[in-house]
Amino acid sequence: MKFSENDLHRETERLFKELKKVKWSKLDCALIAPITLEINRLKKEKNAIILAHSYLTPDIMYGVADFIGDSYGLSRQAQKTKAKIILFCSVHFMAETAKILNPKKTVLVPVIAGCSLAESITPKDVRNIKKKYPEAAVVCYVNTTAAVKAECNACCTSSNALRIIEGLPQKKVIFLPDELMAKNLQPLTRKTLINWDGRCIVHEKFSPKTIDAVRKNYPGVKILAHLECAPEVIQKVDMSGGTEGMIQYVKNHKAKSFMLVTECGLTDRMKVEMPNKKMVGVCALCPYMKQITLRDILLALKSPSKDQIIELPESILRKAKRALDRMIRITEDKKFK
Template identity: 40%
Template sequence: MNKNEIRKKILELKEQRDAIIVAHNYQIDEVQEISDVIGDSLTLSKYCAESTKKVIVFCGVHFMAESAKILSPEKTVLLPEIDAGCPMADMVTVEELRKAKKKHPEAVVVCYINSSAEVKAESDICCTSSNAIQVVKSIKEKDILFVPDQHLASYVAKMVPEKNIIPWPGYCITHHRLTLEDVRKVRELHKDAELLIHPESPKEVVDKADFVGSTKQIIEYASKSKSKKFVIGTEMGIMYKLKKDNPDKTFYLLSQGLICPNMKKNTLMSVYNALNEMKYEINIDENIRVKAKEALDRMHNIQL
């Protein structure tokens, strides 16, 4: 089958299965094109929970599909590529987190959504890059054990100095590659461009940004800004929506290394296979799911 035939089959199967297709902003263009909604982790988790469809095809990585299943246990959640994982999420385990909690008994555990269901279940509240500052500000305790992203933790510590942020030593392997040299080079090449950076990036890079935000916030900022040129410091998949929403503006990547290999695993064919064969279904132990949902619910409940 060619791409047009695959797209047609996907749309037919979607109706037959009573399914929705959701895609993270980092997915390849052709997957974003056939999705019902494109967004960041927070947007997609809310959309899946509110949908009345029976089947969710989650074009993202494993922890995202897990989050959809945590919030919608009655629905069938499919991850087209079962080995699409997240190295950052793998940098914290339940056993390690329990040891850290014993070391910091007074600390509230704030868990970035980029984590496993088991780690969420061991945490007090979840956050995303969109709402991490808001979540931390909502906590009355001073000590915050922030897992697993050290760079997002650093950014939150800067923005909420009244809290004592205890960072976990994890990081996103894609954003972690960004350097001050990348910033220096791009500033020389595009002096009139605004620099928009994801907070998963190293502190020294984040400190040089004109704007810091999640994928959704970067997209919204670029659309509202009067500037016509932007340098984007996050995974290259975001360029699809930025260019689609702003055809009159120019976008450059801060580094050619901004590619997440796991996010790029989903293809049109894997989406077709997921719907055709109803694979790969995400299932979570009910005790873990209930505890993880409590942490996610606490996050959703503080949204303004």
């Protein structure tokens, strides 16, 4: 669709207001303005919403997304939306989660993006480990396929993992697939955690040396790390947890500078949403999340291919929903807060 000069100018200004905080120029914004206008027009025409994970690029988060968040927050948005179409801008397993929670909706993905954690384990692996520890509950991190979730007692995210482990009656818990997260959680619970050997290729890259260097260069800096990092990193930081916990920490802390030991998208989010807080140090890019572009979103909204429409077999959907419902019940139960 062709837009008027006026519309394009207004859109450029709207984008620039936010994106200049992450060093986008007005020309950069002018170049994407026709695409964001068209995506936002199609959203209205098709009664669609766009959910965007915090690890995406800022043009997607602030140009076209209706909600930005972590996997838990976005799952809840997917569950309660009245829109007909959910365009889930994130890796594939998160879009599957949206389909499980709201199966009547059309759930679309712009790109079929994987994740090193989700790809590290199959349903057969889960069945085998269950046979080895029949007395244990199985908790799967949300970064798993729907078919893996279907084999588990409860699902969890980085923000509620400990609460889910504590909320289950079993004393032994098979926690999968993130080996490093299981190791980080073990000292926080009396239960025995049995882990798998999956890793996030983004968070495992950070080393304790980086933390030491940043502390030396920025006295007074508060360093926050995602639970997918190695325990040697977690031991050196001021706060560890999930995405939402990190956002709240930065928002409420009086320190002037912060380093987020996580994916760069979250640092960008902080720069846009909390411009008075200084972000320092380094971050890392997720090659899966960063595949998604505005053009992919536009094409998926216009006429999605078969691959871009999430479909799940009824039996997987039903069983995986049990694991997700259990997570939501425990997370929202005041007894565990």
